[in-house]
Amino acid sequence: MWRKSESTKVLKATKSLATEWANMEGVPNDRLLDPVREARRKKDLDEGRLRDIEWSKCFCEETGKWYRINGKHTSNMLSKQETIPSDLQIAVQTYHADTLADAADLYATFDDRSSLRTLGDISKATMAAVPELVEFPKKFIGLAVTGMSLAIDGIPPPKRISAADKARRLVTDTQFVIWLHEIFISEKTAKHLWRGPVVAAIYSTYQKNRKDAFQFWILVRDETSTSPNTADRKLARWLNSVSIDNGQGAIAPRHKKTNTKECMAKCLTAWNAWRKGMPSDLKYYPEKRIPAPI
Secondary structure (H helix, E strand, O other): OEEEOOOOEEEEOOHHHHHHHHHOOEOOOOOOOOHHHHHHHHHHHHOOOOOOEEEEEEEEOOOOEEEEEEOHHHHHHHHOOOOOOOOOEEEEEEEEEOOHHHHHHHHHOOOOHHHOOOHHHHHHHHHHOOHHHOOOOHHHHHHHHHHHHHHHHOOOOOOOOOHHHHHHHHHHOHHHHHHHHHHHOOOOOOHHHOOHHHHHHHHHHHHHOHHHHHHHHHHHHHOOOOOOOOHHHHHHHHHOOEEEOOOOOOOOOOOEEEOHHHHHHHHHHHHHHHHHOOOOOOOOOOOOOOOOOO
16 A cells, blocks of 8 residues: 655755756656647746646665656756746655555656646556566557556446556456456467457456456457357458558558447357357447447
């Protein structure tokens, strides 16, 4: 768990304080310093529009280290100034975390619009706190989080789900991510599967029957069924012929377009037919709900 360990301290902004914060170690896989974002803060300072700033740090019991949680861009910008307005103040918040995963969870709570942290930023920080996932490609981790979120939250989700809540599923569903990686191996070996709604369908079938799900998706990946008319072979051909309408997962511009809902629906229609040992023409009805996996 993480917790606030001291009351907020309001300090005068100084070059030495900014330098200390700029040089402080960030949480593992913290987003890189963005020169454009830093320049915006400098412009705000020059034009007198830089409001009082909040910086946060956390001591992690597991590693015995302090980590900067918030304040990278403003501290780097202020550390480079010859003079800093005498009335500029910094609200410093201090936290304590039991584990590195807890520190990553704290980092994820700073994903409001003003912080401009993306799902990718937060997923990378969370991933670093889960040893089993550290070596996985960041693109794969992002895809896994997107797919799990589509399966759990629905299309479209009933309400805005924060990036922090989405990334936290890397911790709660670590075993699924490891299992999924065995199917994907790399983007080149499973290119037609590298789409959010496909991973959402995979996650749904995994929840139903892990053993059958692994067999089915390997068949879809490799197109190794003996008959070209099986549901898995038909799904593989269809996935290889379409492009998601947002441009993600496109294989070639000549392919016809589909959408997130249709893609997930066809995947689960094929799964249900395969489980029954029946063929399927993968019919899709936009007005109907996405089929529940059997």
